[in-house]
Amino acid sequence: LLGTLGFTNLRPGEEAAHVPRMLERLEALADEAGGPPPLPERPSTRLLTELRALSGNEQLVAVYEQRETLQTLFTTWQALREQIAARMPPWQQLQQLQQATLGLPAAAASHEAIAALNANRSLLALPDPVPALTATLGDALRSALNSAFEQLQLVREQELATLDGATEWQRLSPAQRQSLMTRFGLAQLSAPAVGTVAELLATAVTTPPSHFEREAHAVPGRVVAAREEAARLLAPQAVTVRLPRRTLAGQHEIDPYLDELRAQLEAAAAHGSPVIVQ
Numbered sequence: 001l002l003g004t005l006g007f008t009n010l011r012p013g014e015e016a017a018h019v020p021r022m023l024e025r026l027e028a029l030a031d032e033a034g035g036p037p038p039l040p041e042r043p044s045t046r047l048l049t050e051l052r053a054l055s056g057n058e059q060l061v062a063v064y065e066q067r068e069t070l071q072t073l074f075t076t077w078q079a080l081r082e083q084i085a086a087r088m089p090p091w092q093q094l095q096q097l098q099q100a101t102l103g104l105p106a107a108a109a110s111h112e113a114i115a116a117l118n119a120n121r122s123l124l125a126l127p128d129p130v131p132a133l134t135a136t137l138g139d140a141l142r143s144a145l146n147s148a149f150e151q152l153q154l155v156r157e158q159e160l161a162t163l164d165g166a167t168e169w170q171r172l173s174p175a176q177r178q179s180l181m182t183r184f185g186l187a188q189l190s191a192p193a194v195g196t197v198a199e200l201l202a203t204a205v206t207t208p209p210s211h212f213e214r215e216a217h218a219v220p221g222r223v224v225a226a227r228e229e230a231a232r233l234l235a236p237q238a239v240t241v242r243l244p245r246r247t248l249a250g251q252h253e254i255d256p257y258l259d260e261l262r263a264q265l266e267a268a269a270a271h272g273s274p275v276i277v278q
Contacts (some may be wrong), residue, residue: 001067003072006229016060023052023063026074034081038091038123043077083124090130091123093197097137100204106140134197141204142194148212149192155216156189159223168231168276176233184226186219228276235274241265 003011005025007018027048034042048065052259054062063070098114101107111134113197116122117129163169163186169177192207193199241264246257268275 001063001071001074004071009128016057019060019063020052022190023048026070026077027052029074029077029081030139031208032084033077035084036119037121037181039084040121042074043080047073055093080124087123087130089130090134093143093201094130094134094137094220096201097134097141100208101137101141101144101202104140104144106143107137110136110140114122138197138200141200144206144209145192145194145200145203145212148209148216149189152216152219153189155219156186159219160186166227166230168234169227171234172230176230180229184222184229186222186226231274235276239268239274240276241268 002015002018002022002195007022010018027045030043030045030048034040047069051059051062051066094114098107098111101111113129113133117125117133121131137176172180192203192212194203231240244257244260244264246253248254265275265277
């Protein structure tokens with residue numbers, strides 16, 4: 001029994017001196033054979049407590065009498081420790097995926113399954129529940145990232161088509177256009193890395209779906225800014241007038257609105273500068 005637990009090269013008569021350390025080693029192994037959810041509870045060490053309360057030959061004899069039970073406990077706890085060591089990294093990765101998929105409808109069922117796994121302390125269940133949950137949440141996150149990126153691409157293409165049709169944009173040189181595209185965040189997009197789970201998690205940290213959604217909302221304003229800058233390059237003294245946003249209740253409000261707009265345009269053009277209307 002001592003040799004099994006790593007106490008080798010013992011000489012006859014030294015067994016009793018090493019029994020307390022052997023029991024301590026078994027106690028430490030029990031600590032690694034369970035833990036907080038989703039791990040199973042730490043196994044009972046009542047027998048070890050009783051044996052450690054003894055000393056000398058009395059302890060040695062009691063351990064000898066319990067040698068088969070202690071050997072079984074050692075084998076069982078060692079196997080549990082190895083299973084826990086193998087399953088904890090995937091579990092931690094699954095927790096990261098769970099955090100990254102909060103709020104995604106496609107992930108709701110998996111989140112419930114993870115909660116049940118925790119409540120039931122079933123991380124060591126057979127078959128292993130983690131791979132299937134990881135695959136499902138990975139697919140949900142991958143789909144959300146790809147969908148948000150595709151929407152950003154669509155908005156960008158639509159807005160750039162409008163920009164390409166603007167007279168002032170067409171009058172710029174290719175180098176000037178490229179410079180403005182880069183300056184205003186309109187350059188070619190790079191698709192998110194969503195291959196492996198590790199890539200998914202890294203992407204979710206740096207550019208989650210919400211990032212692409214915010215970018216899509218920002219593109220129209222960036223295009224307007226790029227067009228204004230293009231007009232300034234062609235006419236450095238130009239004054240920009242933005243059309244006043246208004247909700248008109250009926251035809252009777254059209255003329256006052258046009259009068260207001262006319263006043264703004266006349267004020268902007270009063271000094272002879274070109275006027276850019278946005």
